[in-house]
Amino acid sequence: MEAVSPAIRPALIWTQRTGHLDRVRLSFGSVTSPKSNRKRIRRKIELSARAEKNVSATATATQSIDYSDPDWKNKYQDEFEARFRIPHIADVLTDAVSYPSTFCLRMRTPESPDFLESYPSDDEWHGYVNTNDRVLLKVIHYSSPTSAGAECIDPGCTWVEQWVHRAGPRERIYFKPEEVKAAIVTCGGLCPGLNDVIRQIVITLEIYGVKKIVGIPFGYRGFSDRSLDEMPLSRKVVQNIHLSGGSLLGVSRGGPTVSEIVDSIQERGINMFFVLGGNGTHAGANAIHEECCKRRLKVAVVGVPKTIDNDILLMDKTFGFDTAVEEAQRAIYAAYIEAHSAYRGIGIVKLMGRSSGFIAMQASLASGQIDICLIPEVPFKLHGPQGVLNHLKYLLETKGSAVVCVAEGAGQDLLQKTNATDASGNTILGDIGVHIQLETKKFFKGIGFPADVKYIDPTYMIRACRANASDAILSTVFGQNAVHGAFAGYSGITVGLCNTHYVYVPIPEVIVQPRVIDPNSRMWHRCLTSTRQPDFI
Numbered sequence: 001m002e003a004v005s006p007a008i009r010p011a012l013i014w015t016q017r018t019g020h021l022d023r024v025r026l027s028f029g030s031v032t033s034p035k036s037n038r039k040r041i042r043r044k045i046e047l048s049a050r051a052e053k054n055v056s057a058t059a060t061a062t063q064s065i066d067y068s069d070p071d072w073k074n075k076y077q078d079e080f081e082a083r084f085r086i087p088h089i090a091d092v093l094t095d096a097v098s099y100p101s102t103f104c105l106r107m108r109t110p111e112s113p114d115f116l117e118s119y120p121s122d123d124e125w126h127g128y129v130n131t132n133d134r135v136l137l138k139v140i141h142y143s144s145p146t147s148a149g150a151e152c153i154d155p156g157c158t159w160v161e162q163w164v165h166r167a168g169p170r171e172r173i174y175f176k177p178e179e180v181k182a183a184i185v186t187c188g189g190l191c192p193g194l195n196d197v198i199r200q201i202v203i204t205l206e207i208y209g210v211k212k213i214v215g216i217p218f219g220y221r222g223f224s225d226r227s228l229d230e231m232p233l234s235r236k237v238v239q240n241i242h243l244s245g246g247s248l249l250g251v252s253r254g255g256p257t258v259s260e261i262v263d264s265i266q267e268r269g270i271n272m273f274f275v276l277g278g279n280g281t282h283a284g285a286n287a288i289h290e291e292c293c294k295r296r297l298k299v300a301v302v303g304v305p306k307t308i309d310n311d312i313l314l315m316d317k318t319f320g321f322d323t324a325v326e327e328a329q330r331a332i333y334a335a336y337i338e339a340h341s342a343y344r345g346i347g348i349v350k351l352m353g354r355s356s357g358f359i360a361m362q363a364s365l366a367s368g369q370i371d372i373c374l375i376p377e378v379p380f381k382l383h384g385p386q387g388v389l390n391h392l393k394y395l396l397e398t399k400g401s402a403v404v405c406v407a408e409g410a411g412q413d414l415l416q417k418t419n420a421t422d423a424s425g426n427t428i429l430g431d432i433g434v435h436i437q438l439e440t441k442k443f444f445k446g447i448g449f450p451a452d453v454k455y456i457d458p459t460y461m462i463r464a465c466r467a468n469a470s471d472a473i474l475s476t477v478f479g480q481n482a483v484h485g486a487f488a489g490y491s492g493i494t495v496g497l498c499n500t501h502y503v504y505v506p507i508p509e510v511i512v513q514p515r516v517i518d519p520n521s522r523m524w525h526r527c528l529t530s531t532r533q534p535d536f537i
């Protein structure tokens with residue numbers, strides 16, 4: 001328990017806006033404040049939350065919970081349950097029929113007569129996931145909102161259960177394999193593991209008995225560019241694709257409208273659609289799912305979250321991230337050797353992470369060679385007594401060399417805004433790595449203190465890598481679960497890893513905004529403990 005009495009402590013109220021928790025500092029008379037006061041506070045939270053951009057309707061609804069209602073916890077849990085209900089094709093196509101699954105754990109050869117003539121229905125076959133199985137999302141019971149990284153729903157940090165749906169093969173399926181035409185697309189930037197996911201989707205579809213599987217080339221663009229043919233896929237085609245990085249299908253940003261994509265899906269007769277990509281791709285996938293519902297099409301749209309930056313809400317980890325952290329070690333090591341071997345050497349490494357500093361933080365922790373880690377979530381100054389440059393001078397004086405790791409989205413307030421966007425509408429960031437390099441050189445020259453500055457940007461070398469073992473496993477399981485989800489009839493969902501378990505979640509819940517590092521979290525504190533860097537503000 002905290003030593004400070006809640007009666008006199010300014011309470012920290014956590015507003016669950018978007019899956020990431022935001023702190024609102026409010027002075028309570030006491031945590032058990034009078035009803036009117038609590039109402040005023042609640043209203044304040046609602047208003048501040050609604051004023052924020054990107055607040056989802058569902059998240060906003062959470063704000064309206066009345067904590068003075070003795071039943072608020074049950075209501076919150078019910079609301080959470082409703083939010084995380086996974087959409088199903090039977091929601092719209094009420095006459096959708098289910099069949100016993102053709103996926104079985106006891107393997108048989110595809111030519112087996114009972115597979116061809118009828119669907120297996122052996123009661124002895126177990127290993128299916130019950131449709132009502134759930135995974136608990138949060139497992140720490142914080143006893144105080146001031147506990148490091150605390151995620152509390154109410155001022156008292158009441159234990160509230162938040163359940164999401166367990167992924168895996170269901171006993172009944174909503175598609176006959178011989179009637180399926182499955183398509184796979186990879187969008188956005190490259191990421192280690194894409195080929196592993198493609199491969200596993202194809203292999204799992206074939207196990208269900210699907211024969212028509214195609215790849216859409218170069219992201220969503222492949223739906224509109226008539227010069228691009230869909231690529232027939234089979235186990236034979238994908239057998240070895242995971243041995244190299246990149247995407248067999250190619251990737252792109254931008255492309256046709258949602259309505260054009262759905263027209264093309266209809267024309268091609270696609271009824272299972274696997275979409276591999278980040279936030280943007282998932283926003284597209286959800287819009288495609290909604291358009292299919294509007295047109296009453298029996299199409300299962302299932303996402304697989306691909307983001308090397310690891311910035312998808314609720315997910316423990318997305319594939320490619322581990323590989324990126326591992327590969328970043330080589331750049332950091334080179335920067336360290338250069339800096340250490342030079343007279344007053346400074347090594348600067350820029351790593352990916354446009355909104356979140358997960359790669360920079362984890363790579364810094366893993367290497368143990370970083371003196372300064374800079375991430376988008378934590379503002380910093382370069383100049384002045386508290387600035388990064390002054391600390392670099394101190395490091396050169398005391399230990400002779402220094403290594404800086406900076407995430408690409410860090411310190412954007414220090415750079416001139418370009419107002420430029422890429423084909424998908426993402427803001428093109430200023431180059432913070434180059435900026436720090438130039439400012440560092442200028443600073444040391446200005447004070448007549450020689451320093452040898454070396455700058456490394458390994459971005460595309462990292463992104464093009466083949467997945468490491470841990471990402472290969474993650475990609476493989478995601479690929480399998482995506483197929484199980486589609487056959488079970490879910491649509492508008494994505495697969496993921498939450499609290500070490502594999503899950504299905506409705507897409508809107510994970511794309512409201514990028515997942516970011518909580519500067520009050522234990523992990524960021526651990527990173528600071530490792531680098532021993534001060535605040536640069």
Ligand SMILES: Nc1ncnc2c1ncn2[C@@H]1O[C@H](COP(=O)(O)OP(=O)(O)OP(=O)(O)O)[C@@H](O)[C@H]1O
Pocket residue numbers: 187188189190219220221252253254255258277278279280281282283284285287306307308423424426
């Ligand atoms: N809100 C949206 N609605 C429909 N489609 C979208 C939306 N946002 C992005 N897209 C489409 O999704 C595709 C990928 O988007 P984007 O380039 O932002 O990559 P991403 O999926 O976020 O991956 P990465 O992590 O590599 O940035 C593009 O073809 C883009 O046109």
Ligand SMILES: O=P(O)(O)OC[C@H]1O[C@](O)(CO)[C@@H](O)[C@@H]1O
Pocket residue numbers: 188189190307308309352353354408422463
């Ligand atoms: O150069 P591209 O392909 O636009 O991609 C750059 C972006 O892609 C990412 O690697 C995510 O895929 C970001 O970290 C980076 O901002």
Ligand SMILES: [Mg+2]
Pocket residue numbers: 188278279280426
């Ligand atoms: Mg994106």
